[in-house]
Every structure is written in structure tokens, then in C-alpha cells.
Amino acid sequence: MNLFKRLKRGSSYYSYKPEKDDSDAIFSLSSAYITLETKLDLKSTGKAAISLKSVSGTFFTEMKDDIHRFLDISKSDFELLHNIVSDSYGYLWVILNGKRIEDLIAGISAVGEIINDKGFSKQLLAAIFEFKNNSKNNHQYLIYNYNLNKFYPFVPVSSKKEERGNEDEMKIMATIVDEIPFERDVTLWYPLWDMPL
Amino acid sequence: MRPSWQRKDTGLVVRMILSLAILSLLYIVFLSILAYLGLGFIPITIIASIMILSQWYFSDKIVLWSSGAKVVTRDQFPELHDLVERIVARNNIPKPKIAVINTRMPNAFATGKGPRTSVVAVTTGLMDILDPEELEGVIAHELTHIRNRDVLVLTLASLFSTVAWYLMQFGFYGGLYSGGGMGYGYGSGGNRNNNGAGAMIIVILVAMLTWIISFLIIRAISRYREFAADRGSAQMTGKPIKLANALMKISGTMRHIPTRDLRQEEGLNAFFIIPALSGSTIGNLFSTHPPVEKRVQKLMEMEASMS
Numbered sequence: 001m002n003l004f005k006r007l008k009r010g011s012s013y014y015s016y017k018p019e020k021d022d023s024d025a026i027f028s029l030s031s032a033y034i035t036l037e038t039k040l041d042l043k044s045t046g047k048a049a050i051s052l053k054s055v056s057g058t059f060f061t062e063m064k065d066d067i068h069r070f071l072d073i074s075k076s077d078f079e080l081l082h083n084i085v086s087d088s089y090g091y092l093w094v095i096l097n098g099k100r101i102e103d104l105i106a107g108i109s110a111v112g113e114i115i116n117d118k119g120f121s122k123q124l125l126a127a128i129f130e131f132k133n134n135s136k137n138n139h140q141y142l143i144y145n146y147n148l149n150k151f152y153p154f155v156p157v158s159s160k161k162e163e164r165g166n167e168d169e170m171k172i173m174a175t176i177v178d179e180i181p182f183e184r185d186v187t188l189w190y191p192l193w194d195m196p197l
Numbered sequence: 198m199r200p201s202w203q204r205k206d207t208g209l210v211v212r213m214i215l216s217l218a219i220l221s222l223l224y225i226v227f228l229s230i231l232a233y234l235g236l237g238f239i240p241i242t243i244i245a246s247i248m249i250l251s252q253w254y255f256s257d258k259i260v261l262w263s264s265g266a267k268v269v270t271r272d273q274f275p276e277l278h279d280l281v282e283r284i285v286a287r288n289n290i291p292k293p294k295i296a297v298i299n300t301r302m303p304n305a306f307a308t309g310k311g312p313r314t315s316v317v318a319v320t321t322g323l324m325d326i327l328d329p330e331e332l333e334g335v336i337a338h339e340l341t342h343i344r345n346r347d348v349l350v351l352t353l354a355s356l357f358s359t360v361a362w363y364l365m366q367f368g369f370y371g372g373l374y375s376g377g378g379m380g381y382g383y384g385s386g387g388n389r390n391n392n393g394a395g396a397m398i399i400v401i402l403v404a405m406l407t408w409i410i411s412f413l414i415i416r417a418i419s420r421y422r423e424f425a426a427d428r429g430s431a432q433m434t435g436k437p438i439k440l441a442n443a444l445m446k447i448s449g450t451m452r453h454i455p456t457r458d459l460r461q462e463e464g465l466n467a468f469f470i471i472p473a474l475s476g477s478t479i480g481n482l483f484s485t486h487p488p489v490e491k492r493v494q495k496l497m498e499m500e501a502s503m504s
Contacts, residue, residue, distance in 0.1 A: 039501045089460040126459065145459070162456040167442055169454070174497025184490070186450060190459035 021149055023109040025181045026127060029142070029151070032179040033101050039175050042131040042140060047197045048104040049095045050111050052123040054086060063118040067094055067111055074110070078103035085196045091125060093196050104129065121146075130197055133168075140168055143192060150183040151176075159193040219414065230403055234396050257316060257348075260308040266296035266318040273297075280329060281317065284337050288433050290344060293317045303327070303447045307339035308348055315343045327443050334430050334440030335447075341429025347422050354415045420487045427492055431499045441496035448489040 036042040054060065064084060071082040080098040087093060096107045108127050115124060124146040131140045141154040153172035155165035169189070173182065183189065261268075271278045277295060285292045293309065296318035303323040309315025317339045324332065342348065431437035444450075455462075 087460075089458075091460055143459075164454065164456065166445070166454055167438060170441065170445065170493060171438070171497055171500065174494050175501050177494065187453045187455065190455050190457065190462050192460070193458050 022112055022144075022146060025149060025151070026105055026109045026112070026144055028180040029129065029144075030102055030105050032176040035176055035179060036131065036172070040133065040171060041135065042133055042172075044101045044104065045130045045132045045139065046097055046099055046104070047095065047130040048098075048108050049093050049128045049195065049197055050108050050115075051091050051093050051125045051128065051192070052115060052120065053125060054090050054092045055120075055123065059118065060120065063115060063120060064092070066114055066118065070110065070114060071096075071107070074107075078107055080104070080107045082107075087194075087196055095197055101129075126192065128192065128195060128197070136168075138165065138168075140165075140172065141192075141195075142172070143189075145183070145188075145190075148183055148188060150181045152183040152189045154189065154191050156191065156193065162191075162193065164191060230400070234400060254310075257308045257310065257314070260306070261296060261316060261318070264298055264306070264318065265300075266298045266316070268294050268296045268316065276329075277319070277324070280333055281336055284333060284340060284433055288340075290340060293340070293343060295319075297321060301325075305335050305339055307342045309343060310349070311346070312343055315348070317343070323447070326446050330434075330436060330439040331443035331446065333434050334436065335443050337430035337433040338426045338440060340433065341426040342422070344429065345422065345425060347426070350422075351415065351419060354411065354418060423487055424492065424495060427496055428499070431496060435503075437496040437499040437503075441493045441500070444489050444493055444496070450489060450493070 033044065068082075068084065071080060074080070078098060079100070080096050080103055082097070083095045085093050085095065094111050096104055096111075098104050098107065108129075112124065112127065115121065126146060127144040129142045129144075131142070132138070133140065138155065138157070141156075142151050143154050144151050153169040155168040155172075157163040157165045173184075176182065177184065260266075269277070274295065274297060277297070281295055282292060291313050293307070293312075294314075294316040296316050298304075298318055298320040300320045301322040302320055303326050305317070305319045305323055307315060307317050317336060319332070319336070323335065327335065427437075427440060430440050434440070
């Protein structure tokens with residue numbers, strides 16, 4: 001950590017702002033991703049998402065418009081396509097599509113900050129990054145949980161039978177547990193079935 | 198370069214020698230204090246050697262008998278015999294006897310005086326929940342215990358604490374009844390009765406101290422040897438992840454990974470339950486097995502270093 005960052009942390013100690021921790025945590029994925037790639041042969045599918053509980057009202061709609069506008073404007077900075085959808089649980093999904101993991105990380109972090117600034121940080125559920133192992137051909141996810149401020153793995157095998165690939169999940173944990181804020185308590189690894197990614 | 202876990206484990210040898218040296222030193226100190234206090238050297242030696250020999254000679258029988266394990270033939274459990282033979286053939290080690298314990302609890306252990314006379318025991322519950330590759334990982338773990346002569350080391354180590362324990366009790370009762378002529382001073386001259394009580398207290402204190410120290414040392418050795426056996430299993434099978442899976446199945450970790458959707462869980466507001474505190478270091482100090490999650494993590498690291 002450089003001096004500037006440390007000073008920033010120090011000054012924000014008294015006015016505790018969890019969103020800074022969230023973006024710090026999410027940004028730590030960029031180095032952990034290299035480890036996932038080299039050790040487990042996991043590659044980003046180019047998809048990432050942020051999920052939050054929808055509420056009715058103009059402020060929420062305004063926030064959605066802001067996210068749209070921000071992502072449209074920033075297209076020149078990060079090469080990201082975006083899409084906003086709702087699911088059957090009443091959650092809003094901001095889905096990003098981009099070639100480079102750095103862009104996805106920056107995009108997710110920025111959207112998270114917009115949601116925060118608009119006062120909806122309590123609604124934030126999770127940020128999700130999708131990976132794929134070429135030899136296994138299955139999708140594997142890293143879920144960042146905004147309540148825990150930590151990452152955990154999710155490898156769906158069959159959403160109908162609610163079956164998950166614990167072996168792959170444990171592999172992910174062992175590989176990057178010391179590199180990013182990671183939830184070591186497996187009883188908190190709640191899955192997200194049928195994500196609209 | 199070969200991953201570090203595939204190289205020879207010099208740490209194990211060093212620790213083995215060091216801990217045995219510490220134990221024998223404590224043993225000698227303890228015995229010389231007893232001798233100084235007047236108990237004849239010959240009685241002490243006889244007691245000590247009878248205990249060592251009998252515990253050593255009967256160790257495997259005691260273990261098998263107390264666990265209810267039955268040695269099984271090839272006809273009774275052909276798949277199990279095949280599986281063990283595959284591992285021993287690949288790794289050029291003698292085939293142990295195979296025993297089965299009829300219980301739902303998934304578990305396994307190894308016992309025996311040397312590689313040629315040892316027994317590997319598995320429970321029927323273990324065979325039920327593990328697939329063949331996972332069972333192979335567990336059996337290779339037990340075979341490593343045999344190859345590393347862990348039974349010998351732990352028998353010797355625990356023997357010392359047992360002796361210390363008995364002598365502590367003996368010293369305690371001896372101290373209580375010393376007025377009645379049952380004290381240590383018996384037959385060594387009347388002047389010992391004067392300082393008998395003080396000497397008893399010293400015996401008790403020294404015995405307690407040696408017992409506590411050896412107790413902690415045994416646990417430290419034992420925990421370290423579990424890691425060593427995990428590593429050995431990984432070398433034998435080449436599939437550390439299978440043993441990790443088996444450990445998670447045995448400990449029930451797999452069952453604890455939830456399948457209920459996070460969004461449902463949020464709806465029930467059950468999410469804000471404070472997560473359980475992770476194990477304390479004092480607990481770790483007293484347990485003979487390292488926590489499963491640490492073993493799984495080490496095995497997963499081995500797995501990752503192979504690819």
C-alpha cells in the first residue's frame with residue numbers, strides 16, 4: 001500500500017465508509033485473477049454483474065438512468081457493453097460485458113459507487129464475476145457479498161437439483177484465499193442460481 | 198522445479214529426533230530425581246521396561262480390540278484388498294493386514310509395530326460415503342503413518358507421559374500415607390522420614406510438569422505427523438484433491454455449504470447471523486489433529502502446484 005492510500009485510509013477511519021472497502025476489495029481481484037488463470041486455468045468469460053434489491057420510487061429509477069448514462073459515456077474509457085434486467089426475486093442486475101477483466105472490475109466498482117452515492121448501498125446484494133475452465137467447460141463464479149465484504153466461490157452443477165461443484169469451489173478458495181478478502185466460513189457461501197448473465 | 202511437497206520431508210526427521218531427545222531428557226531427569234529420592238534404580242527400571250515392552254508388544258492388539266476392528270480376508274472384501282494392493286504395488290511398500298470396523302461413523306486408522314506387521318482399519322461408514330479414489334487417498338494417508346513409523350514414535354512419546362502420570366499418582370498417594378510406613382523411604386534408612394513430605398511435593402510437582410510438557414509435545418508431534426501423512430498420501434496417489442474431498446466428507450464440511458439461494462436468504466433476513474468464531478489457538482494446542490480446513494487448504498495447495 002502506498003503512502004497516499006494509507007493516508008486516505010487513515011483519514012476515513014473516523015467517518016467510516018464501507019464503500020471504499022468494497023471497491024478496495026473488488027480491485028484486489030485483478031491480481032487474484034492472474035493466480036486463478038495460471039493455477040486453475042480459469043479465464044474470465046467477459047461477464048460480470050452487480051445485483052441489488054429493487055425498490056419502487058423515482059430515486060431508484062433516477063439511479064438506474066444514472067448508471068445507464070455513466071456506462072454510455074464511459075464506453076470510450078472501458079470497452080464495456082451493458083444491460084440492466086430484473087429477476088424473479090425482485091432484484092435488479094446490471095450486467096457488464098467486456099474483454100478485459102480490469103475494465104469489468106473498474107466498471108463494477110464504479111456502478112457500486114453510483115448506487116452508494118444515490119443512497120441505495122443497503123440494497124446492494126452482490127457483485128459477480130464469471131469464469132470458465134476451458135478443459136472442464138463449466139462456469140465458475142466469484143461472488144462478492146456486500147454484507148460480508150468478502151468474496152466466495154460458486155460453481156453451479158445443476159440449478160434444478162441445486163447441486164454445486166464443491167471440489168472446484170474448494171480449489172478456488174485454496175488458490176486465492178490469501179490474495180483477496182475471502183469468506184472462510186463455508187456456511188455463508190450462499191449460491192445465486194439461474195443468474196441472468 | 199518440483200513442488201516443495203514432493204521433496205523429501207527433512208523437517209519431519211529433524212522434529213522426530215528433536216522431540217524424542219527432549220522426551221528422553223525429561224525421562225532421565227525424572228528418573229534421576231526418583232533415584233535421588235531413594236527409590237531403587239532397579240525397581241524403577243523394571244517398572245519402566247515392563248511397561249515399555251508390554252505396551253509395545255500389545256499395542257496393535259490393544260488398538261484393534263478396543264476399536265472392534267476385525268481383520269478381513271480377500272474373500273470378504275475383495276474390492277478393498279484390490280484397492281490397497283494397487284497403492285502398495287505402485288509405491289513398493291509391504292501390504293498391511295486389512296481390518297474393517299462395522300460402524301456408520303466414517304473413520305480409518307493404522308496400527309502396528311513395523312511396516313510388515315501393521316494393520317490398516319477402515320469403517321464401513323467410510324466405505325459407504327467415499328468413492329474409490331477418495332478411499333485410496335485415506336488409505337494412502339494411513340500407509341504413510343506406517344511408513345513413517347508414527348505408531349512407534351507416538352507409543353514411545355505417550356509411554357513417557359503415561360509413566361509420568363502413574364508416578365505422579367504414586368507420589369500423591371505415597372505422600373498421603375507416608376506416615377503409615379508406605380513412603381518412598383522404606384528400607385533406605387530412618388532419616389528420610391524427616392523430609393518425606395517435602396520430597397513428595399517435589400515428586401508430584403516434577404511429575405506434573407513432565408506430564409504436562411510431554412502431553413503438549415505429543416500433541417504437537419501428532420498434529421505435525423498428520424500433515425506429513427497428508428503429504429505422503431498426495432505423493433502416493435498423485436491426487437491430493439481426492440484426500441481433501443474425503444476429509445471434507447468425513448468432517449461434514451461439504452454438507453455445510455449451503456444450496457439455498459442468497460436472494461431467498463436475504464428475504465428471510467437470516468443473513469445477519471454473526472458467523473461463528475474460528476477455532477482458538479488454545480484449542481489447537483490441545484488437539485491431536487490439525488483443523489480440517491487447514492489440512493484441506495494444504496492439500497489444495499499441493500493440487501494447485503501440480504497443474
